[in-house]
Amino acid sequence: MTQRIDYQTQSPELFKKFVEFSLLLKQSAIEQSIRELVDLRVSQLNACAFCVDMHVKEATQHGERALRLHHVATWRESTLFSPRERAALAWAESLTQLSAQGVPDDLYERVRTQFSEKELSDLTFQVMAINAWNRVNVGFRVVPGTYDKAFGVDKSGLF
Structure with missing residues (x-):
């Protein structure tokens, strides 16, 4: 794969x-x-190889x-995630793959049992940000690993 533009x-x-x-989201x-x-x-759903990597x-x-x-792709079937993590993943998927009907009320109510209003708002901004990063990286075909050193992930040991 070759990057289209920088x-x-x-x-x-x-x-x-x-x-x-994006850095504000860390707070x-x-x-x-x-x-x-x-x-x-979200990066898996959007097929963003750069961001998944x-x-x-x-x-x-x-x-x-x-x-x-490894189980994130199959989180619904996995026993490795807490109810709070499951709620976050469900919310993220719903916002990433918006249906014509929007986010179902039952999902919203389920997520609200795990997150305060502030947390849910912050989580939504997190989903917004990663979707935007996915779109720019997929659109311009950014090569996975290109910016490992700049992002500090070159020390992960996954090479």
Whole structure:
């Protein structure tokens, strides 16, 4: 795969602001482990090889178990995820693959049993951000591993 254009160079101010937005999410009310699971699952759904690669490496560096990362694609059938993690993954999938009817009320009610209003709002911004990153990286065919050193995931040991 060959990258189409370097969007960071072509739109430096937009890129800078979006990175700032994404960095703010690290201070959100959502714990890092859930943010990482959500980023991985949304990236899988959007077939973003760059982001799947990066988020697996990042989660591994932060201590996530390999088996859980393998199970993210089949989280509904897996016994490795907590009710809170399952709610986050369901919410992320629903927002990523919006149906014509929107997000079902029963899903919203189920997610609200696991997250406060603030947490749910922050989780939604997390889903928004990873979907945007997926779209720019898929659209411009960013090659997996290209920015490992810049993102600090070159130390994951997954090479």
